Structures are given as structure tokens and as C-alpha cells.
Amino acid sequence: MQDNFDSIISRNTLLWLLLTNVAVLSPQFEHATPWTTAICAICFVWRMGIYYGKVAAPPKWLVTSLAIGAATTLALVSSQIGLLNALINLLLLGYALKYIEMRELRDVKTVVLVGYFIIGFTLLNQQAIINTVHLALVAIINTSVLISVYQDNHKPSANLRFSFKIMLHSLPLAIVLFVVFPRLGPLWLVPSMKSAKTGLSDEMSFGDISKLTRSDELAFRVGFENSDGSTLGPANADLYWRTLVMENYDGKTWRQDPSIKEMQRQSFYQPSKRPLPKTEQLSSQKDAKQSSLRQKTLNYVVISEPSHQRWLYGLDQAFSQDNSIVELPDYTLYAMRPLDQRQSYRVVSYPNSQMDTKLTPKIRDINLTLPPNANPQTWRLAQQFSQQYPQPKARINAMMKYFAEQAYYYTLSPPAIGNEQIDDFLFENRAGFCAHYASALVYLARASGIPARMVTGYQGGEYNPKAGYYSVYQYMAHAWTEVWFEGEGWRPFDPTAMIAPQRILDGFDATFDSQNSYLLDSPFSTLRLKQYPWLNNIRNQIASMDYYWSVWVLGFDEQRKQAVLKKLLGDVSTSKMAIAMLVCITIILLFIAYFAGLFERKPKPDRLSRRYQAIVQKIMLKGAPEQAQLPPLAYAQALSAKWAISTPQWLPHFNQFSAEFVALKYQQLTTEQRAVHLRQFNRLYWALRLALFVSKPK
């Protein structure tokens, strides 16, 4: 039995739909193609027209052909804009078109559900606190549409208030669920966004890192979790965030080895994991203590900003239990999915363990290969070193010393370089930055017969003492080398440390004037506030909030969940969890019921009515008839009629009392009149109480 009036969309709902449309679609603006934006805008304007009664609803064929046209165009451009983007656009178009052809209530409901889904998609790449608050507001607006359908009050403010109330009431349970709900790994491979990549790339020529040093963007943050509870990490000079290892050099550009690239491609299907360092596994009971001293581990959480790349950052030698992370044989970490959103992962590092004590001939070969017939001067220098220092270790140390003793300069804007890159740098310009020195060292080492490779990553980190974490910015990008020694494996060498030791010991900011490097291109960067202590303090506070948000909300994982539950419940057993959940839900239910006004009793009758009723009850005990629905004066008359012959003493009092009651209750009285009547009423009340008490029962 469905009547028409149930499916008619009220004007108030239409207004809410207009608001919701803008609220839901606007945050997706950057993902929408121009076509999508145009169609959404047309639909919105058309709806406005319908709302103001200027145009009729569009014919069905128009909507259908628009939908088919839009879907076809999207299918054609999907390879350009990426599958996920195409899907989002399709969703947006569907939303806009459904919105315009809405006729019935169920269409409204569909639009609302799709609205929530779009909000979910928006959350995929907008995760800052401010975005979350914004999208929560959008969700409230979206809910208001439904409320406007079912609420009598057609004032938008009332709808909004109630929507807010419902969301607020739902928040506690949502938080409890958020804590206890299981976090699963990704269930299947999903398409990712195509976005401009930031940060390090898997190719490095001299210009690249210099570009990064101009960027004040945050690359990632690290929170150390030491066993003693402190959050301090190693000294700045030990903070080498290894990211990529490059072994191929063609005279201009450093690249990753194809075998590593292949493993990266296969990572989802054949996730590779490295065995944990041997010394740890071998440690017998006897030298456990000693080995644990030697085999110090570092536990930390990295919160990476979206780079849309897949390489991750870690100190030497990084291992991760996370099953969406693979450990590559070059001792780097690699994510199965691109970092399209802020993402956190746990790392355990073994700083003192050895890397690759044995080299396969193939890898050895790769790390000795140099472009033929290039940089002859450098070759000659390398030959000199190998004659002078037959010991590989001594030779590398001599090379390092060479950089320090000769007149080399460290600069972020080096002069232009010709075709023979290393020769030009080493013998002509004699000025450059980390990439130049690292390239030169690898070149020299390889030319003298020692396997060596290039490592890129970040060096240093800014410590936030409030929240206890390190921030690593893009301008901290760095390149250094690893040299392989028989029996020792790969050892890091940083030639930059010889030229600009300050850069390594105290960090980037100690060496360079920020105004001329990373702040050059960003006049409004908050990092400028560093000069003013109290402003810097505020900057740190905001940054800390953002950090906590990242760790406790965005990065809330199974391990944190266990830690929180352990702290709250002691040990985490299923029965204890179940009881705790039950208690939580009950408390929340009571809380909602209280605020929804479910415990409110019927309003008590006021004092006047109570007194009147009390007297009536007493009179009824004396044999008076039921008052039933009689108004007070009529009842008084009925009593007079009943006792017309033998009038009880108190009856005239009661008639007067009834009159006073009616006067006080229903007449418009001034304050003075009211006071007079009230005094009379109370006097009669007590008189009647007394009279009824002494009079004989009938």
C-alpha cells in the first residue's frame, strides 16, 4: 500500500540536494577531467533551474545518451588518466546524472549512498586533519538530505542540527570499533592514481638532487621506539636513510640494475624477504648478552608522505614485518603499492650487521663496469691509487682523503659540466655536491678494481622534541657510495663528509643558508618560521598534532591495536574483549538514549494541579462521585447537587477552591492579582485539608 505522497520529494530535500551536490563534488575537483567538471556543472545548473521552477526535468533519452557518451569518452581516455581516475570520474558522472534525473524518493536515497562512497574515495588522498574535518562536514550535509526526508520540521537549520547530533552520538561507538576492528592486508590488487611523482627517482643524473634541495616539502617522518622509551634516534651523522641502490652508470646517468627492477615488478606475486642478519640467529645463550650489545637493533615507524613511488626509506639494514613491503636483496625496502597516500610502516634496522660478505661473479661484474673510453684522466688517477695503495681498504681511505686535501668545494649550484662528467668535475670545476663526489668515488673505486655502487636517499632529520620524532625533508636528499671489501661486505663511504663535514654532522641547515636553497622557491613556507623561536614553537606544535594524527589514526595498525588493548585490558583474550565490547556498547547505548531524551518522564503536573488533585482524592474518599473528565467548576456543581440536602461543612470551601484553581490556571492575571489568588488558594487548601481530616467519614 504505497501512496503517492511517500515518493514526492519535498522542496526542503531538493534544497539539501543542491547543497550536498556541491559539498560532495567539490573536494574531487582535482581528479575530475574537464569533461566531467563540465557535465557536473551543467547538471547542477539544471537542478537549480528545476528548483526555481525555470526548467522541467530533462527527458530520459537525454540523460541516457549523456551517460553513454560520458562513459565512452572515459573508456577512451582511461589509459591516459589511469584506471582509478577513470573510475572516479565515472562515479562522479553517475552521481551527477542520477542527481539530475531524480524523480522519486528512492533516487534520493541512491544519490545519498553514492555520495558517501565518493566521500570515501576523497579520503583516499586527502588525509590531513583539516581534510578529515572538512569531509566529516560533507558527510553531515549528506546525512541531512535523508533527515530532511523524514523530519517534520522543514527548516534546514533543524535538519542540519539533527544530522550533527546523530553523527556526534555515533562517534563513540565508531571510535571503539575503530580500535578493535581487525586490520587486514590488501585483499586484491587495486588500481592506483596516476599522479606527478615526487622525491627521489630511480635514475640519477647530477641535476636531480640539486633540484630536490630546492624543495621544502616533507619527505617522511620517523618515530623511534627505543626499548627504554626514549624517542631519540642515532646521531645526525648516522642517519643515512637508504632508499635506492644504483649500479649501472652510462657516463651520464646512474640507474638501478635490471635484475632489481624485475624483482620490483614481481613484488606483489613473489614478495621477496631477506633472511634476518645471521649473528642474531646464531647468538647462543653464552654470548647472547655480548651479541645483543654488538647486534643493536633500531625499531622505528616511518610515516611516508605520498610520493606516488614505491621505494621506502630505512636505515642500514632495514627489515620490515609488514606484509605489504618486500625486502630487496640490495638491502632496500619496497612497497607493493605506490605511496599514493600518507602511509606508515614499521622497520627494524640492524646497523652493525654485514651486507653481502660474498658476491656472485655477476654482481661483482656489474659493480666493476664503467662506460668504455670515458673520463681518461680519472682512469689515470685510479691507476695511481692502485699502484700506491695495493690494499683495497687503504686505497679507498686514500681516495677519501684526496677529496679532503685537494681544493674541492661543496656547492648546491655547481658550474655546468661537459660530456666527460667525472673528468670535468674532478679536474676542471672542482666544485659540486653529494652526487658529484659520490659518482667520482664510485668511478675511482671501480676503475681501480674495487666493486662500488651508488646509494641515494636522505641524510639527517629534524627532531621535534614535543612529539619526539624526526622530520626528513626533500632538501635532505643525499647520495653516497658503498664499497665492497672481501670478508666485510658492502661498507658505506660518504665523500661529502670529507668536503663538508658540517653537512653530515649537524645537518643540512647548519651548512647552508636556507634562504638560498630550499626556501628560494617557496616564499610562504612554514620553515621560514625557524628564525623566530616562538613562531617555530607553534610550527612544532602543529607539526606534532599532525604527527600524532598520522601515527594514531592514519597509521593505526594491528600492532598499535594490540598495544592499546593491552594497556586498557591487561591481557587480550577473546572473552575479555567480548565483555569489554559489551560493556562499551551498553554504556554508549545509555549515553545515546540519555541525550536523545529517552529517559525523560512525562512532565509532572504543576503544584496547583497537584494540590487540586490531592483535595479531589480526599473528597472522593468521603463518598463523592468520580471526577472523570469533568472540568473543576462542573465537578463542584455536581457535588453541590449531590449534597444539596445535607451540605457538608467543607463544600462551600471546595466551591471557592475550585474557582480559585480555575482562575489561577486559566485566567490572564497580573502579577499582583496572581499573588492575591495564590494566597487565597493556598489558604483554602490548608483549610480543606483540616476540614476533611476532622469531618466524619461517611
Next chain:
Amino acid sequence: MRLIPDAAKRKWSRWIGRRLPPQEKVTLSHKGIFILPSAFGLAWLALIVLLYLLGTNYQNNLVIGLSLLLASVFHTCILYSYKNLAGLTFNAISPADAYAEQAHTFPIMLSGHAKQKHRDTTHQQICMQFIGQRHIRLQHTEEQTIATVQYDNPKRGLLTPGRIKVWSHFPLGLFKAWSYVDLDLHQVVFAAPLECDIHLTSQAAEDNNDISHGKIRPGVDDYTGLRSYVAGESLKQVAWKQWAQDKGMLTKEFNQPEGAPVWLSLADTQGHDLEQRLSKLSWQVNYLAQKNQIFGLIIDNQTLTQSSGESHRIACQKALALYRPSVNFQSDNHLGGQNAG
């Protein structure tokens, strides 16, 4: 609903009848309010699952958070939909006359109590219907609201419409909260009035004479002469012919002495079936009562003595409405005028 076997329905109906017995005044409470998710509620749950999968696959806690928030909203709505009905009191008000085959409305007084600050979240959009009948939707249920619940096409006789189903989808349409209110309603449905000539017999109960049952027609049809028209008189009795001849407005006067007994009789009413005859009588009863005439009613062995006024009209209509022909009396009843107690 069609899939549920009849036996289960009957069992359910009996259980409801025991749990929510007929009462003059019913206040909804936890005892009688049922809440189940609507189709939209199920779609909402599907959305929650979808968002959870999205969040899991993209390892995004905020999307998971959104899905859990929506799940929590679902939970919150249970309470609000309960609260929307709880505390609502139903009271039947005496209804207007009901005629067969005409939509009849039962006025029901709804009274709720809500503090000012909960006014917008309590007793919103209450729908009511008799089972199998059209429903109504109430807006702005204040302290006291009168709802008129429809009952279409009632049959002549005693109507017991049964339970009223009361429901709402407030606040988000995720749940349907419903209850049954049995106010022990019953209503005599009068025969559908059918316009016809007034057909009165002069047969008085006291001159119970077999010969004098020949029909003479005192009352409306007994024309005696003309007199001048008095404002307010029925236009039906204006002598239009004379008016057209420019003789002025004149009223036809009939031989209708005040208090002259006139009888309506089922036996003397023509019609192709009983229902039609009753319908004609029903119309005549109303007409005569409206004219403030004195008349009596004879149906088979039942006689309502001459009287006038509203209570008489109701008594006559009730007699017509509740009339059941008995086969034995049918044959010798055409004479009418049986003097039955």
C-alpha cells in the same frame, strides 16, 4: 508478505492479539514496538561493507573509519526510531456516520509528550493504516493531534476494522519501527443512501386493519394548494410553473398535518434486491430526518415508532444497517406493519 504461509500469519496475529490486547487507550512502549531494517537499511549495510573493502585494499584507515562511522550511525538509528514511536498515546474519538461503499475515517487522537528541545526528533511522520487499507502520514504531531485513519469500502453492518498498524521510518529511513494499536474500534456502517421518491405508508400500528393497507400517500405528495413562498423554504416545493407565468414565488402546500403518522416500510420499498431497498430506505430516513418530519420505520418484525430527531434517525439507520433477512419471515412479510415488540 505473500510468501509467508497462512498458518504462520494466523499464529503471529494471535500472538500480537495476546501481547497487545484491545484497549480504549493505548500508549506505545517497548512491549509493542518492533524494529527491523528496511530495504534501504540493507543497502546501507552493503555500502558499509563496500567502504570497508575499499579502505582495506587501499590500506586507508580513514575510509575504514568512515565505514565504521556509518555502521555506528546504523546503530544509533535503532534508538531514534524506537524513540519516535515510544510514548505516543492513542485514543479513539467517536466517528461520524459511516455509509457502506463510502470511504470512512476513524478519528484517532494521538497525544505525545516531548520536551521542547526534543520536539524535532520525536513523533515524526507517523504513518497509520488499518491492515489492507490505505495509509495516512501525519506531520507535526504536537501535544495532541487528531488523525483520520481511512477505511475504504466498508460493508453494511457492524464494522470492526481491527488493529491499526502504526509505523515510521524516522530518522534516516534505515529502519522501520512499527506497532499495532487495537483500540477496540467498532462502527455500525449504514446502508449506502440511494436517492429515490419518498414512499410512505399511512399504516398505523393501532388501526391494525387488513383492508386498510391500501396505500394512500399523505405527506410530500399530497398536494392541496398554493401559498406564497417564505424565504428559507425548500426550493423543491416551489411551484416553478406558476413562477414562470409571472405569478410570483409560490410554494406548493401539501396535506401534511403535524404529527400525522407516516411509516417507512421495507416491505413496501421497491428494488431489485434487498441491498437496494435498504439503500433507498436509508436515503429516505436521512431525508425525512433532515426535514424534521415524524416518521416510523417498519422492517419485517421490527418496528420503530414514529419519532423525529437525530437519535431517532440513528436508531433507524442502525436498524437498517444491522438488518439480516431471516428466511422464514421473508415470504409473509410483504404486508409489513408487523407489530413486533
